[in-house]
Structures are given as C-alpha cells and as structure tokens.
Amino acid sequence: MKKQLVTAAVCLSALLLAACGSKSSSKSVGSTKSISLMQNAELLSLDTSNHADLTQWNVLENSMEGLYRANRHNNPSPAMATSVVKPTDHGKTYTFHLRKNAKWSNGDALVAQDFVGAWRRSVSPTARSGYNYIFSGIKNADAITAGKKSPKMLGVKAVNKHTLQVQLDHPMPYFNKMMVLPAFFPQNQKAVQKFGKAYGTKSQDMDYNGAFQVTGWNGTNDNWTLKRNHYYYDPSAIKLQQIKMSVVKDPNTAHNLFTQGKLDDATISGVTAKGLQKNKDLVHVRKAGTYYVRLNLRNGRPLNNQKMRQALSLVVDRQKLTKDVLSDGSKPAYTYTSKDLTKDPTTGKDFATETTPKLKYNVAKAKQLWQQGMKEAHLSGTVKLQLNGDDQTVTKNVAQLLQSEIQQSLPKVKVAINSLPAKGFQDREAAGKFDMEQTLWLADFADPISFMGILESTNPQDYGKYKDAQFDKLFKQAGGANANNPKKYWADLRAAQERLNQTMPVLPLYQMVESHLVNPHLKGVLHHPVGEDDYTRAYLTK
Structure with missing residues (x-):
C-alpha cells in the first residue's frame, strides 16, 4: 500500500525541547464512548x-x-x-x-x-x-x-x-x-448509481457496511467523525459510539494534544519521540513496511543509469538516519521487501534477511560507480537531481540528510528538495516529474509478492518506469506457473529481490516502526503488522 509518510519534527526552541522530554499522561476525551485519533495526511477520497x-x-x-x-x-x-x-x-x-x-x-x-x-x-x-x-x-x-x-x-x-x-x-x-x-x-x-462521479468525494456521498460510518467530511476539511452504524450485523461487539479523527502533521503538536487529553493515540517521531522513549504511555508498533526513495528511470533522466543508482544507495548511512534523524525505533532497511513480513518456508529464514546484499555502505565504491555511470551516460557537467516529498516534517528531515550525504560523497551532483502538499506530490509522481521521491510501501498481505507487484513493468504504480525483463519474468513465474510449487515459488521471489538489489530502481531507507503515545485506558485495538489498525472493537476502561 502506497502511503503518505509518517510525521517527525525537530523541536525549535529550548521550551519545545523541554516539552519533548517531559513525561505525559493522557486523559480520556470526556466520554468512555468516544475516542480521538490522528491521521498524518489529508483525507482525499473515500x-x-x-x-x-x-x-x-x-x-x-x-x-x-x-x-x-x-x-x-x-x-x-x-x-x-x-x-x-x-x-x-x-x-x-x-x-x-x-x-x-x-x-x-x-x-x-x-x-x-x-x-x-x-x-x-x-x-x-x-x-x-x-x-x-x-x-x-x-x-x-x-x-x-x-x-x-x-x-x-x-x-x-x-x-x-x-x-x-x-x-x-x-x-x-x-x-x-x-x-x-x-x-x-x-x-x-x-x-454508486445515485452519486455518480461524486461517489466518495464527501462522507455523505456513499454508504458504509462496517461498524461505523463517516460523517462531517466535506471533501477538504481536516477533521471528521466516525459514528456508530446501527445497521452493523454484530452490534454487541462494538463498545464505542464514535471515533473522532483529525489531521496532525507535526509530532510535537501530537504530543501536546495527547497531554491535553485531546488525542487517545498520538503518532510521534524525531526529537519528540527520542525524548519520550521512557514515557510510560509509549508503545512501539512494528509494521511490515519499507520507507524508500523511488528513482525515475525514464529515458533522458540521469538515474536511468544503473551504476549511478547503485552509487546513491551506497552513500546513504542508514544507521545514522535511524539513530540521529528518526530516533523512533525505526530500523535500517537494505532490501525493498521489509523484515518481519514472513519467513521463507523452504529455508526457515526471514525473507528480507536472507536476501540482504553484502555491500551496504561504502562511499569509496560509490564514487567509483558514480564516475563510471556518468561516463556511460555521457554526463560531464553537474548532475541536477530533484528530490520530491510531501510536506510533513519527517520527509523534510530525511530529505536534508539524503541531500547532504549525496552532495558530500559524490562528485558533480546537486540535489534540490521539493516539499509538496499531498495532492501536489501525487500529481508530480503520476506525471513522472521527479528524479527521486520519498515514499513508503506497507505490505497488503504477508507475502513478498505484495512488495514485488508495484515494480512489475505494467503496474500502474510503477511511477519510476522500472522495466527489467528478468525481474518481470521472475514475478510472473512466481504468481503464475510456480504458484503452487513452494520450492520454485520462493526461489523465484528470492531471485526477484536479488535482482532489485542489483538494478536498484528504489533505495530502501528504513523499516516502519511507529511510536505511539496511547491512553492507558484504551483497550481492544488490533495493531496489524500487515494492513491497517482496527479500532472497531476498541473501548475505554473509564
């Protein structure tokens, strides 16, 4: 699942730093029948x-x-x-x-x-x-x-x-x-017939069959409410009357709202998370997702060259990124497929672990590859790269690190950072107007083929226009002729991941680990490592 990035912030004053490091205790939002949650990006459609x-x-x-x-x-x-x-x-x-x-x-x-x-x-x-x-x-x-x-x-x-x-x-x-x-x-x-093109563009322009129904979203506002659906087939399982949702992009703001009792579950990262790692309300939620940089392989773009792409990967210090920039429990990622997604049943090993490349961070090798790649691509002047991302704080912080490491480690390269609102980011992505872009893939289901799918050359989400005959063949074999042969199926997937390690259409950065401040009275939430979190059976103990 392609998703907007989770927020992070750097506290900008001593006062904010003090707030980031303080211990907190959430209060109920005023009713045991209502909880308040945050989202990191705007709701654009239902x-x-x-x-x-x-x-x-x-x-x-x-x-x-x-x-x-x-x-x-x-x-x-x-x-x-x-x-x-x-x-x-x-x-x-x-x-x-x-x-x-x-x-x-x-x-x-x-x-x-x-x-x-x-x-x-x-x-x-x-x-x-x-x-x-x-x-x-x-x-x-x-x-x-x-x-x-x-x-x-x-x-x-x-x-x-x-x-x-x-x-x-x-x-x-x-x-x-x-x-x-x-x-x-x-x-x-x-x-669908009644609303036509307006279907799902506002909360009232569709119907819901789940435990709650969305209300109060007009198509552009940053807050809405999920109210109980009284036609739901299992009413006795639902304890809440409503779930309030609002968009909060800054983790320090999320922390403050949590301490004020205005959020029952707040996602934090960066300096805010680093200062709260010993907070009694902190919960780490591991997700089978990889944050990565998608590279644009279109003809005429500088990163159409494989050696230049390999060089970019080798100058990224992922340990520094996760320790100093994110500081929220996230782990370095060296494969596109995330760790903890699934074990390879034919080897008994974690799939991402067994396909991790040996060479991870090597600036000297990167310089050599970059110079060779520039020569192959007939590039002699400064290579200008456009790095796109959304306008959340974490995206900006990660982008600044990438910009610094690329420009300091490689010759003749200039990286320009573009921080865009969600819609603007998606519009440029779809139009191919980027050299690099920060994004995330969270597994749709617990199988590596969920990751591989969007890099297959005919996939509509292959925004970087990666087209590799060997990868496509392995992907199609795994999902087709070899689907019912476990030995061949997993061999195909291992070879496909290793092909990605070599051709480098994406730069894996870090694995998704969310830091949540959670109301200690909030119970019954199902945090799924694959997929989205389920609050439908949640309840407050007071």
Whole structure:
C-alpha cells in the first residue's frame, strides 16, 4: 500500500525541547464512548476505485468491511462472508456465502452484486486508484486492465443474492489473505448509481457496511467523525459510539494534544519521540513496511543509469538516519521487501534477511560507480537531481540528510528538495516529474509478492518506469506457473529481490516502526503488522 509518510519534527526552541522530554499522561476525551485519533495526511477520497493512500484506508478499515477482516492473530476471519473459504477446482474457484443480516448504513441489504460491481469498477482501466493490478489472477483481470476486455468479463459473479463466486486464472495460495484489503471492499451499487462521479468525494456521498460510518467530511476539511452504524450485523461487539479523527502533521503538536487529553493515540517521531522513549504511555508498533526513495528511470533522466543508482544507495548511512534523524525505533532497511513480513518456508529464514546484499555502505565504491555511470551516460557537467516529498516534517528531515550525504560523497551532483502538499506530490509522481521521491510501501498481505507487484513493468504504480525483463519474468513465474510449487515459488521471489538489489530502481531507507503515545485506558485495538489498525472493537476502561 502506497502511503503518505509518517510525521517527525525537530523541536525549535529550548521550551519545545523541554516539552519533548517531559513525561505525559493522557486523559480520556470526556466520554468512555468516544475516542480521538490522528491521521498524518489529508483525507482525499473515500472511493477505493479512484484513490488509495494510508489515510483513506485507515478510515475505511474502521467504517467498511470486506469478505474477511484480520483477527488478533493477523489471520483472515469471517466478516461479510460467513466462513473462510477453501477453494475448489484445484485452487481456482472460491465460493463465498454472505451474511444475510449484513446491511449498509442506510438500511439497504448488502448483496453479492455489491462486490461484483465494486470489483468491476476497480479493475477497469479507467480506475484511478492505481490498484487495478491487485485483481490480477482473477479470471480476465489482466485483459480488462489492459483495455482488451470489458469489466463485465471479470471472473466474479453473484450466483444469487447472498452467494459470490470468484474464478481465478491460476491458483493463488495467498488469495484469502488478500480479501482483508480495502481494495476488495464492496460498494453499495445503488449509491454508486445515485452519486455518480461524486461517489466518495464527501462522507455523505456513499454508504458504509462496517461498524461505523463517516460523517462531517466535506471533501477538504481536516477533521471528521466516525459514528456508530446501527445497521452493523454484530452490534454487541462494538463498545464505542464514535471515533473522532483529525489531521496532525507535526509530532510535537501530537504530543501536546495527547497531554491535553485531546488525542487517545498520538503518532510521534524525531526529537519528540527520542525524548519520550521512557514515557510510560509509549508503545512501539512494528509494521511490515519499507520507507524508500523511488528513482525515475525514464529515458533522458540521469538515474536511468544503473551504476549511478547503485552509487546513491551506497552513500546513504542508514544507521545514522535511524539513530540521529528518526530516533523512533525505526530500523535500517537494505532490501525493498521489509523484515518481519514472513519467513521463507523452504529455508526457515526471514525473507528480507536472507536476501540482504553484502555491500551496504561504502562511499569509496560509490564514487567509483558514480564516475563510471556518468561516463556511460555521457554526463560531464553537474548532475541536477530533484528530490520530491510531501510536506510533513519527517520527509523534510530525511530529505536534508539524503541531500547532504549525496552532495558530500559524490562528485558533480546537486540535489534540490521539493516539499509538496499531498495532492501536489501525487500529481508530480503520476506525471513522472521527479528524479527521486520519498515514499513508503506497507505490505497488503504477508507475502513478498505484495512488495514485488508495484515494480512489475505494467503496474500502474510503477511511477519510476522500472522495466527489467528478468525481474518481470521472475514475478510472473512466481504468481503464475510456480504458484503452487513452494520450492520454485520462493526461489523465484528470492531471485526477484536479488535482482532489485542489483538494478536498484528504489533505495530502501528504513523499516516502519511507529511510536505511539496511547491512553492507558484504551483497550481492544488490533495493531496489524500487515494492513491497517482496527479500532472497531476498541473501548475505554473509564
């Protein structure tokens, strides 16, 4: 899942530094039926067919449900489906029986066609979410995304009102894991028809089938409320009446709001987090996500040269980055696929650990590669690189370190930093107007192929235009012919990660570890290392 970056800040005065180092104790927001949470970036849309980022998925995780939801053990458990399905037809057919008491927030019955219509809409080549690729493997999905077949040909159908059947092109052992993703959530087809292009652009322009429904978002404001959905099928499991959400980009502000009792869960980083590592309310949440720099490999761009890309990776001191800049428990990342995502069952080793490159930080080697690369690319003057990022504090701090290390370590290079609002950043990304950009990938499901997918050359999220025949072949083999052969499947994935280590279309920076200040009375939250956090069963003890 491509997401906006988590915030970090440097306290700018002795007063703020004192505040950063103080101990804190959160208070309840005034009601045991209400909690207040923060998001690090603006909410831009609620329509999963036309948008996808962290804030949207965090909101939908708590207001919508798919066929399954992730349980406390991070495994799929029944949601709109009555049970976790075992496939038939040699792993190619899944038949889901839906809850007959499932309803939308307006009282409409949820039916199988709500999944059919949503998936057809999202797989269409006109969908703007960048997530139509996630349907690959479902019968005809690739041809539909390529514009060669109608979305009506997608291998999904409503057998009857409460039975959904999915046909795959080939077995996908991880298919059930994928069904917890917001990309596969249903959409009330009556609402889609009613609101048309306005669907999901404001909180009232769609319906919700989860424990809560979104209210008070007009499409541009930075705060909204999730209020209890009284049509939810399992009311006894829901203890809260509402969840208040607001956008907070600065961790020192988040800390202050927490100490004032205005946030029950605050994300902090940088100097703020460093000064609070012994705070009794601090909780570290490990995520299977990698922060990295995407490089633009388009023809005519300087980083089209492989040796220059390798040089950039070797001048980044990731230990310094995580220790001195982030200071929030984050760990250096040397592979695109994050550690702690999954073990390779054929070796018993952590997948990222076993594919970590031997050469990690070597300025002398980097200079040699840079000079060779410039010669190959016929570059003689100063190489000017544009480093884009969003306007959150952590992005700026990381960018400054990257700028300093690149310019000090490599000859004839100048790095310009562009800090942009979320929409401006995404617009430039989609248009390819960058040389480097800071971003994050958080695994959609616990398998390395979730990372590999967006670097495949036909993927709509391949914004850097990485196109490598060897990588594409390995990716397609793993997800196709070798999907049901564990030995070959994992060999393909190891080779694909090693190919990324060599060709370097992205520069891994650090693994995602969130520092949260949490109200000690807040219980029942499910923090998932893969996917979004679930507050639907949360409650306050006083």
